[in-house]
Amino acid sequence: MGALDSLKEFSLLTWMRERRQSRKLILLIVFIALLLDNMLLTVVVPIIPSYLYTMDDEAPIEDRSTPTTMPFPPSSTFQTIVSLYDNSTYETTGVSLLSTLQPPALSTSIAPTNATGSDCPKGDKQLLDENVKVGLLFASKATVQLLTNPFIGPLTNRIGYQIPMFAGFCIMFLSTIMFAFSKSYTLLFLARSMQGVGSSCSSVAGMGMLASVYTDDEERGNAIGVALGGLAMGVLVGPPFGSVMYEFVGKTAPFLILAVLAVLDGALQLFVLQPSKVEPESQQGTPLLTLMKDPYILIAAGSICFANMAIAMLEPALPIWMMETMCPRKWQLGVAFIPASISYLIGTHIFGVMAHKMGRWLCALIGMLLVGISILCVPxxxxxxxxxxxxxxxxxxxxxxxxxxxxxxxYLVDLRHVSVYGSVYAIADVAFCMGFALGPSAGGAIARSIGFPALMVIIGVIDILFAPLCFFLRSPPAREEKMAILMDSNCSMKTRSYSMQGTSYQMGDDFETESDE
Known part of the structure; x- marks a missing residue:
């Protein structure tokens, strides 16, 4: 029995060791991490504009809730606040949103409700001011992530990818809990900023881990395409999930569900990655500043930045523009982003494979042009x-x-620098974050000053003008020292191949000699 138990224990340990070394499991972990991070990123998109508007409007509504104007019991005050964009509450009470936005002296006149437009707060100064507040709140995550990335990239080169990956999970879990229970703008801002630190750890470590285990360029492209599918799924599910839960359950529920999913992801990381085990890179990576001076890396980073800046400007500005022009229900504010999320999932899945065949530079060039044209059509x-x-x-x-x-x-790091990937994916994440930092913060102010349509024209033209630069990525040259290393590597491989053929030939002679005998 003892020997049998030892054999079973040995088999279990062998199975666990094999699973920990599985590239597919590592890909699954990165997929889930990006999924949860981007669900948290986008679940607030339909919630925050409406929640901040109602939170700012709470005190005036309570001041006006006298028996002659709003004869509601105290327990129904919150429902009245939450339903600013839901006409059903005001239809049952006979008070329109227009009357609640008037001064107290005028609120005795009750206007008839109109589900098609009179209840829509067009031109309301408070609503227009939300562009700036919402933009700054959304941009805080990307700004903090932008500041954190230059430290996380070199850190992964020294201590490995496992510990930063697990740290990202822990920080994201705390951020999710803060979002669930925060009831002030300051705490929401802090929760969003904290998420930026966790996202930096997860994104940089995750992409670097995939690049290190998938060494073949085509396989790496396929794996990163699958991982970006997790990002796409998060962007897809987040807005409608948040808007529906906020409409029918409340603000806290969607964040608690995300916190539970984050715990499951953390357990999977503990089992597979063993984050207590430090595995530094065997090679000294290229310094971050050297990579940032590489013009080809800058072009690739610029494409990531300006393409994602388009959707980053849409996230805070589109719901408010819809409130001004379309008078939608709250759940529609999130549903409006579903087409973009579904198509992003389709695009990453298709071109993760096709981009290698058609040329990644051409795929990016066409993509930048299409981003610009599509964004011009939104208004x-x-x-x-x-x-x-x-x-x-x-x-x-x-x-x-x-x-x-x-x-x-x-690929550019393999071709022109040392094949250690933490720093270069820190640069990629910096580019991504610059789009999501500058987009909401600048976009909110621009939308308030010159209008939402003009904002879309600006970012659309920028994407179209940047697109031709992708042509320079068609055949980037290798550095001279890197070329020498590659030539030496190829020569050694050929020598090894010739020696193996000679050995095979000698073995063939021996076999023929023995046969003749």
Missing amino acids: LAKDIYGLILPNFGVGFAIGMVDSSMMPIMG
């Missing part, structure tokens, strides 16, 4: 259905760019 929409095609084009085009440029980052 032409008159209702939520008119947003379907432009948003679909935006998401699909960004999927083309991301699935092309992320593998090219690893």
